[in-house]
Amino acid sequence: MTRISPGQEKKDRVGSVLVVGAGIGGMQAALDLAGSGLMVHLINDEPSIGGTMSRLDKTFPTGDCAMCMISPRMVESSRHPNIKMHTLAKIVKVTGEEGNFTATILEKARYVDADRCTGCAACEGECPSKVPNIFNQGLDKRKAIYALFPQAVPNTRAIDSAHCLFLTKGVCRKCEKICDANAINFDDTDKEYDLKVGSIILTPGAKTYDPDIRHELGYGRLKNVVTSLQFERLLSASGPCSGTLERPSDGRHPKRLAWVQCVGSRNAHNANPWCSSVCCMYAAKQSIIAKEHDPEVDATVYYMELRAFGKDFDKYIDKAKNDSGVRYVRAMISEIIEDPETKNLLIHSVDEEGRLIHEEYDMVILSVGFEPRPDAQEFAGIFGIETDTYGFAKTSKLEPVATSRPGIYVAGIYQGPKDIPETVIQASGSAAKAMELLSESRGSEIEEVVLVDERDITGEEPRIGVIVCHCGVNIAGTVDVKRVAEAAATQPGVTHTETIIYACAPDGQQKIRDLIKEKGLNRVVVASCTPRTHAPLFQDTIREVGLNRFLFELADIREQCSWCHMADKEKATTKAIQIVNMNVAKTRLLDPVTSKSVGVTHAALVIGGGIAGMTASLSLAEQGYGVHLVEREASLGGLLKNVRHTLDGDDVQAFLAETRTRVEQSDKITVHLGTTIENTEGFVGNFQTMLTDATHFEHGAILLASGGTEYVPDQYGYGQSGNIMTQRELEAWLAVNQPSARDRFVMIQCVGSREEPANYCSRICCQDALKNSIAIKQRMPDAQVVVLYRDLRAYGMKEEYYKKARDLGVLFFLYTPDRKPEIVPEGDGFKVRFDGKIMGREMEVDADYLILSTGLRPQDDAQKLSQTYKLTRNNDGYFMEAHVKLRPVDFASEGMFLAGLAHAPKNLEETISQSLAAAGRVGALLSRDSLTVSGIIAKHNRDICMSCLACFRACPFGSPFIDEDGRVSHNEVKCAGCGICAGVCPAKAFQVNCFRDDQILAMIDSVTTPYQSQE
């Protein structure tokens, strides 16, 4: 093989990425990559994408419905031209190397033709074979032909070959008979094929611990003991009891609920040694929601330690305790006993005074943790990657999304237990690594669609075609579609009506295209299902024959009519007529919408030269974009300059030095030291920034990585003695001093954290205490180390270090904030008094060194930056992301992103992940040559605007601005089309495309017409 230049090698890489697993992590990675011009193959072993998050009822802290958040992502993933979904599929072999992998896919037979199936579910009604519903955690039954859940994507049914009567016994075929779309294909076979990809991202997710192993808790034996995931389904409106919360034994609404924490976690004996990181928070969420369902619910959480370590987590626990009255009991539960009469459950616990307490509950929820999937080892073998002892993908703290095999990256729970936002962060981070690898191959595997020119309809009278869909029997079985079409034909502007068996099927689409051409239609109304999923499909269809996409309306007469009014066909038909007529009335007034586009400057401004800013800058440079890295201090490095080792022992200073050198040597990164932002103007894709040293430059995106500061304590006598140190100072001390066998160290946790004025967990201090106490004990086993803590927050795999510290003889004692440790100086040392809760009496220990575990604070200039860029901060002063769960590195303002301590306290590994994620999000934006403005935006009529500033104040996106004339103008690039401006504008100078006032009023007039005529 001839050696080619490195640049050439990069060009030869395949511009597509394989994403294995289509939960929220897989979808995030796929959407980021697809948006950056790479082709994505998204593989999922279930018949629908969605993963664990699709099974959740709600998410904290907002209480948003999980499905409402994930559903648009699923639809977007399925409709993105650069994403190809492969469901019921798994990878069986991977060969090749980074840049050029060949992956062999085994796609199981679905027995339902995706091109024909309309998702009507008529087959499910006919199928006689009932199967436990895995999606609902076995709480109810589904059929052998099924959709995983009502909002499944793709919405194609699948036949479960293990339970289908025809496929197992050769009889039945009832689904085939009922399916008018001829979508059932019993001749379908498993398919195996190869895909060429440049990189692979693994997001297979995890499974939850099976609590059957802990027999004493009664799961599987006692009906009213359920897992937390089952409880999510019981709460869910689309779950087995339609969200009314019934207990399994008798369907009664349970009033007394108990959660048992750490089931399957933090227990090396018959479960898993790690902390699953999410159970404390979901138990709080579930108890709050249960209380919302029924105010009479009494909720009790039995816990070992409250690990509310994330951003605003403690506040949420406080909400559970104070607003919802959830009772938290610190106790390990050894047994759950059932009353055979009532099926109620008895729990015994020991209270703080050592008394045995018996309490009765209607239902008990086991907070089960995460563990690797049972096939984790085999899975790792297929991809040729290393795992840790437990089967999680092996990564380093300094490269948290890179597996042991170059070109293969990992995100989500397969890398270790974590919650939704951290999964999303790692997904975007792994996407960034793939974008770096394949930067020269962007666009090589995707197809540009060339469309015919749009027909100019200026001056034409409306010629509306109304197509009413039977949807098999789904609509036509309840609604008289012929009458709907006839009624529509009487409406002004309607020149053609037609009924179609399946409008969305390929032949139905062709029919619509033909009608537009034959009948000279210039506007189209399809009366069928919901516009949320199907409007884009029909819009594409009419665009293919030259009609503007926005000359279309979808009248929802299935989800919002036939499916809800099956009992009264006459009234359902009347309602369908009204729905269609009001959409016709709107359509008559529709105008073509042309989407503008603006150019993009392919460079980013990164604010902050700490490890977050440097990591992101390096990734962006590797992706091929220019970076302006602005650091207020005279040198790069930020807070990391004071850290020597990670908890895992990585050499942080060597890593920092190497990173700094790479930044300084990169020809794409311009470092601006000792200067800050003077001002920034412009909008997404087109910003101009002036620095205080008068440098100015243009850039397309802004990444805020301005960091945080370490808290300097003013309590426990800090500063009065050299023997009172912070953990960071102890780390420096240990670098030059050897502890002696007589040395006694007492560490106090939560100094200045979790109490006013900084009432939040700083997340890193428990890890720092473990790191330093282990270091002391390993170097001098006879030295005494005592840790006084409130909750030892050794989440995830850090639990191992907590255990290691205890095994090494570090002593841990609990204290509560109402009774803080007292320090009495004595000679060179101290006496430390505290309330020894476990001993039941006051304790006193001697200390030579008092170590204060101090936390983090927001950066001093956070306030100024928030004003400069109009960015909101939370009550603690940390910047607010656009969405806590699904947009953890985006700001609500377009083109602006966030990483590192500016967002919230976090450790080095988490900072690196988040910085890569931000680099991925920035990269996807900068990869575009132009940004097309969405069609559904507010249009501003400057001629009638009075510049009253109502819009200026109300707009969440900052799109109205004051122009050079001192009047309000509108930046359409920033507009999200919500129309709040139009709602508040007294002059009605704002009108939203396709939702103009005249169009909405026409709908109101239409829908109220029959009632007036009746009078």
Next chain:
Amino acid sequence: MIPDGEKIHEQQSPEKPQETPAGWQANIIAFACHYCAFAAADLAGVMRLSYSPNSKVVRLPCTGKLDHIYVLRAFERGIDGVFVAG
């Protein structure tokens, strides 16, 4: 605070209260946010939940788009109830 002795009389409506005829059902127009309430109405259908057919949904990009004039026009045109959901 209301001063002692002063009583507030509820204003009498000029219209006489009408008997509701048996079987009468209110005509409702719902203004629903595309992203949440409209999706919820769809989910009701997917789950085959049944409700009165005398309600029609007008889809808005956000309930922030709701204009007073929509509500007034709906009542002026004889609708019995307006439901804003988002």
